[in-house]
Amino acid sequence: MTRCLDCGAERTSDQCSTCGLTSAAAEVMIRRRLVRRTAWFLLGAVAFLPASQVFPPLELDAILIFVGVLFFLVLGLGAWIDRRARGHAEIELFKRIYFGFIPVPWLLAGLLFVNGKFDTTPPLRQEATVVGKFSMPGVLRNNRLVVTSWRGDQRIERLPVDRDDFNRFQRGDRIVVHLQEGIAGIPWVYAVYRR
Ligand SMILES: [Zn+2]
Incomplete structure (x- = not known):
């Protein structure tokens, strides 16, 4: 056939x-x-x-x-x-x-x-310490702050941040990560602040 x-x-x-x-x-x-x-x-x-x-x-x-x-x-x-x-x-x-x-x-x-x-969930604030950072070259904003994790099963988190935050924070800085839960259950990074 x-x-x-x-x-x-x-x-x-x-x-x-x-x-x-x-x-x-x-x-x-x-x-x-x-x-x-x-x-x-x-x-x-x-x-x-x-x-x-x-x-x-x-x-x-x-x-x-x-x-x-x-x-x-x-x-x-x-x-x-x-x-x-x-x-x-x-x-x-x-x-x-x-x-x-x-x-x-x-x-x-x-x-x-x-x-x-459309995320209206209440913000979650987590404390973390910057332990490293890296930036990938390219046209896109690919800056990551590597911070200590607040989740039990994870040692570190790689936070996507904009260039300002990337330049502002250095290794050893103590920060607060403002997270949102996400309407589809995908947590996302709203902002990072200095503690
Ligand atoms: Zn046909």
Whole structure:
């Protein structure tokens, strides 16, 4: 059984009886769709980075690693589907999985934004001591204050902070971290103050 590459319907002759495309035309169409959706995915990934810093989650680094891994897996899947489509191999299931992943960066960006934007939970204040700091080069604000953790299962926290706070605090400073719980349950860093 062969399926039309574009619409996925079962095909008994070269021309698909559902969408009317020949197998060659269906290949052109599906590759065009792959390119278009991949562009959406890339755009979403680009939008995710600044969106994740508006209300920076406490676990921003773990989230960035997760998104980075997802990014390469999804792009790899897209390239693999493209290769199979060129060989006229079955792609229907993988195509659906792939298209299902396309909105994920947008949804994650929206989730982090809504999580902070509509957050009315009472603030949590935690005391901590700065034990280090680091800054990653790049266009984005990737400054972290490494502080002692207030959570039992963790030794340190890497707080995403803006450049002012990053420059203002030095190792050994005692600070208060103002956290918000987040409307979606993703804690985020509202501010850091000197104790
Ligand atoms: Zn078709």
